[in-house]
Amino acid sequence: MRKLDHTTIFFVFMGSFLVLFILIPIANLMVSSNLNSIISNLQNSAVLGAIWVSVYSALIATILAVIFGVPLAYILARHDFAGKGFIESIIDVPIVIPHTVSGIALLLVFTSSGILGAPFNNLGITFVNALPGVVICMLFVSSSFVVNSAREGFENVDPRMEKVARTLGSGSMRTFFVISLPLSLRSIVVGSIMCWARAISEFGSIVILAYYPLAAPTIIYQQFENFSLSGATSISVILISLCLALFVVVRLLIRGWGVYDTD
Amino acid sequence: MIRIENISRDWKEFKLMNINLEVEDDEYFVILGPSGSGKTMLLELIAGIWYPDSGKIYMNDKEVTLLPPEQRGVGFVYQNYMLFPHKNVFENIAFGLSIRKRKKEEIKTEVEGIMDLFGISHLANRMPRTLSGGEQQRTALARALIIYPKLLLMDEPLSALDRITREELIIEMKGINKKFDTTIIHVTHNFDEALALADRIAILRHGEISQVGDTTEIFRHPKDKFVADFVGVENIIAGTAREGGEKLTVINTGNILIYSVEQKEGNVHMTVRPEDITLSMEKVTTSARNVFKGQVKEIIDQGALIKLNIDVGEPLVVFLTRQSFLDMELNIGKMVWTYFKATAVHLF
Structure with missing residues (x-):
């Protein structure tokens, strides 16, 4: 000992x-929490619907964050340019401002007459009190997890490895997909899980931009406001169990996967 | 094969200035330079990973200055091998062929052939991180050579290896240019590597080529003090040269007069290779122009050879074989005669 x-x-x-x-x-x-209350809540379609809204919107937000965040992360990892520090700060801003402030900011541009809301409104997509509103709130507050984690992953891939692949006849796009991306996949997945978990838990901005459809954190708040602490508690337990279960499953799946530099 | 015309590039702390080089078909060309001299950048410019600020690069008389690397047919081997860590040895070597969409059986035959050649067939299914340095470098060489590149670029390929593995690989790499019908440009800071492998050598210093020539030329006639120091030339002595009659130059070092057949005047450096200096205990008559008596100051045992420092007014380094050292019964403080010919004295 x-x-x-x-x-x-x-x-x-x-x-x-x-x-x-x-x-x-x-x-x-x-x-x-009271087991009976949990069971009755699990049979309550409003509660299940709210949990579904959170999980589903968070998944869409995460997919959007990956599609747009990974290319950004690659640029930040590989290139030095004027204004790079500014872009890095922009990405981190949603982490440091209060989420209600994010909600107000989003509300101003995403109302049907706002500078971003208006063009989408013409396409038939509205954000205020609608599912797309929940998604953009989540994307706004959690995309930085994907960008920062993916960037760290790309930075750990030696650029000379990409150069060797280029000399062997692989074009730059192809090199990205067969060398850089597989080697950073673990970081990207970890960032995505963080992003997704953070998105599910988002409340502050959603409550301002899209109170309806009720997301899980919103329905918990609603129950609490309606003097039903036990109701709020049991929904909280359901949500937290779901999050933890998914978190553990994904962590187990990626354990030992994609780690090449250690034995 | 490859012609580099007036290449310049200034990037961060690295700088290349007006590089001109021409490398012949199937030549083993070594660029020798200290770290920070811009060697890696020069190779990466040739590979197309960077583009020069100015100047042109031609391969087989076709300009390739701005051609992307995947269209140049150039192989690249780095000091740290840069094997793809998520692919096993077989897949690493097969990479260039898979990119070219070759048939599976064809890839298998070729990869197995080249693995056999480098003696790494037993490693086919191993992941790079489980390999020794020597095994990784053989894999990296095989990966680069399997596409039969017209030009193979190697950046300090042996520097990360231990001495024994390095010597093994030098033997394997010798003649690899002929075997694969490829031109090689190999950069290193190690003169022994250059000596063992190079057909010709270029010396790169602070982003400029200071001398190009075959091994003997560089070794025997370093163009300046930097080259001489860098290739490990002993006996560099400064002095003033003047015409000395009989087509000889006489160099006054301040302490002794040394004769050379090379014509130079004014302030010069002279060098004489230790192996061109002979020793005797008693004065003998030889054809050597330069004869000095001196005292043994230092004896350094280098294994097969014994290195002596002899003070003849200027310090002279002389090598003796162990046997002649024992025969002469030398020790520190003894007086000896040193002889070297005027033709052995190089001026620069």
Whole structure:
């Protein structure tokens, strides 16, 4: 048995504070909920609908974040240019501003007369109190997870490896798909899970732009406002279980996958 | 085969200035230079990974200056091999052929053939991270050569290997240009590598080519002090040269007078290779023009050879075989006679 020195003991003592601080409320939430209430909520179509709205919109937001975020991440990883710092800051802005502020900002441009809302309105897509509104709120607040993680993945691929592939006859687009992308896939997937999880949990901006259709966090808030703490609790437990289950499954799936530089 | 005309590029801390080079078909050409001299950038320009600020590159008399790398038919081998970590050895080597959409059986035959040639057939299913440095470099060479590139570029291909593996690979790489009918440009900072492999050598310094020539030329007649120091020339002595009669130049080092057949005047550097200097205990009559008596100052055992530092007014480095060293019963402080011919003295 390794002898622990005083420093290690002190650091473990201090470090355990945050772990317990996060663990205790979640564990308490799980155990204090009423099983019957959970079952009845699982049979409630409004609750199921709200959970579906969150999961489904978050998935669409994540797919959009990957489609537009991965090319951006690749540019940021491979090129130096004037204004790069500015673009990096823009991507991180949604993390640091209050989500209600994001909601207000989105509302102003995505109303049917707003500068972005109007052209979409002509195509028959509305955002206020509609599913696309939920999706763009989620995309706005969580896409940076995909960009930052994918970028880190690309930065870990030696550019000389791409150069070798080029000399062997592979064009630049093809090189991206057969060399750069497979080698960064793990980072992209991890970023996507974070993005998706963050999107499911989004509340602040959704409540402003698209209160309806009710998303899961919104229905929890609604229950709470209607003096039904037990209702809110059981929906919370359902949502949290779902998120954790998916989180664990995906983490298990990608464990040991795509790691080439370690034994 | 390849002709480089006035290539310049200035990028970050690297700079190439007016590079002119011509490399012949199937030649093994080595570019020798210290780190930071722009060697890698020059290779990457030839490969098409960067484009030059100015100047032109021709391959087989066709201009390729702005052609993308995948259309040049150039192989590239890096110091750290750059094997694709998500592909096994077979797939790495097969990469260039798969890109060319060759038939599966054809790819299999060719990859197996080249793996056999490099003695790595048993590694076909191994992932790169499980290979030793030597195995990785053989794989990287096979991967580059399987497309039979017209030109193979190698950036410090042996520098990451231990001495024994390096020597093994030097033997395997010798003549690889003839075997694969490819021109090779190999950059390195290691003169021994150049000596063992090169048909011709170019010296690159601060982004400029300071000398091009075959191995003997560079070794025997370094153009300036930088080249001499870099290729490890001993006995570089400064002095003033003047005409000395009988078609000889006499160099006054301040302490001794040295004769050379090369014509130069004014401030010069002279060099004489240690193996061109002979020693004796008693003065003997020889045809050597330069005869000096000196004291043994230092004896360094280098294994097969013994290196002596002898003070003849100027320090001279002389090599002896172990046997002649023992026969002469030399030790520090002894007086010896040194001889070298005027033809062995190179001025620059």
